Amino acid sequence: MSVLTPEVPVVSLDALLAAKDSRAARQADWLTHYQQPVISLTLVTPGAVKDSIRYRNSMGVALQACDQLLWQQRWRVLDRQVLWLPTGPEALWCVEHSATEIKAHCAMLEQTHPLGRLWDLDVICPTLGPVGRKSLGNDMRRCLLCDEPAHACARSRRHPQDQVVSRVEKLIDDWFTRD
Numbered sequence: 632m633s634v635l636t637p638e639v640p641v642v643s644l645d646a647l648l649a650a651k652d653s654r655a656a657r658q659a660d661w662l663t664h665y666q667q668p669v670i671s672l673t674l675v676t677p678g679a680v681k682d683s684i685r686y687r688n689s690m691g692v693a694l695q696a697c698d699q700l701l702w703q704q705r706w707r708v709l710d711r712q713v714l715w716l717p718t719g720p721e722a723l724w725c726v727e728h729s730a731t732e733i734k735a736h737c738a739m740l741e742q743t744h745p746l747g748r749l750w751d752l753d754v755i756c757p758t759l760g761p762v763g764r765k766s767l768g769n770d771m772r773r774c775l776l777c778d779e780p781a782h783a784c785a786r787s788r789r790h791p792q793d794q795v796v797s798r799v800e801k802l803i804d805d806w807f808t809r810d
Contacts, residue, residue, distance in 0.1 A: 641679040642718050650718035657712070661725050662757040665709050668730035670737060671753040672697060672722040675775075677785075677795040681719035685803050690720040692806070693750045700736055701726060730756035735767050746806050748775065749799060775799065 654671065661669050672693055674686055694713060701708055707727040714721045726733055737752035744750075754762045764771060774784040775798045784790060 640682060640717050642681045646718055647681070650716060650721075654721055657723060658755055661710065661723060662755060665725045666757050667709060667725050667727050668733055668757065668762075669755045670697065670722075670724040670726060670733060671755065672724075673751045673753075674719055675749045675751055675799065676719050677799060678792055682715070682717050685800060687715065687720060688807065689746055689749055689803050690715075690722075692744075692746055694722060696740055696744055696747075697722070697724065697737075697752070700740055704728075704736065706733070730754050730759065730762045731767065734762040734764075738764055738767060741772075745809075746802065748772070749802060775802075 654673075658669050658671055672690075674690055674693070676686055701724065709725040709727055710723070711725075712723045734754040737754055741747040741750055741752055756762055772781040773779070774781045774790070775795055776790045777784065779789070
């Protein structure tokens with residue numbers, strides 16, 4: 632008896648760029664419409680596969696953590712959208728609150744949750760644009776494999792992609808097999 636392994640769709644660079652443009656357009660629409668900060672959530676998914684059960688489960692945890700954060704802070708959510716795309720899951724929230732305070736809480740979530748390193752929580756202010764970690768006095772995100780800034784390792788392709796993907800998968804697997 633043979634077992635068939637489902638094929639995992641590989642995403643092209645063109646598809647990723649188109650998804651990024653589409654996300655930026657949705658963000659701009661919300662900023663114009665609501666005139667309030669927008670939180671944009673995507674996952675750190677190295678490699679050509681952007682949609683898998685593993686990534687969808689990780690996104691589910693991220694969505695729950697973000698919703699819980701917003702609820703605990705009692706911040707008014709004006710809109711929320713989740714998209715499950717071949718280029719990877721995406722979510723947007725429009726929140727009636729200070730963009731810098733939202734970013735501070737989102738950065739803390741990324742730093743403290745065991746899966747937070749795999750979440751990319753961007754906060755965009757309708758008047759000032761993206762609120763960066765540096766503007767809050769936070770360090771840049773570190774590489775998954777070494778202690779260098781993540782963007783430097785990614786741009787220079789310092790680490791073999793299969794090692795980075797394996798590290799991401801291990802973080803996810805460790806979370807779901809805990810206890």
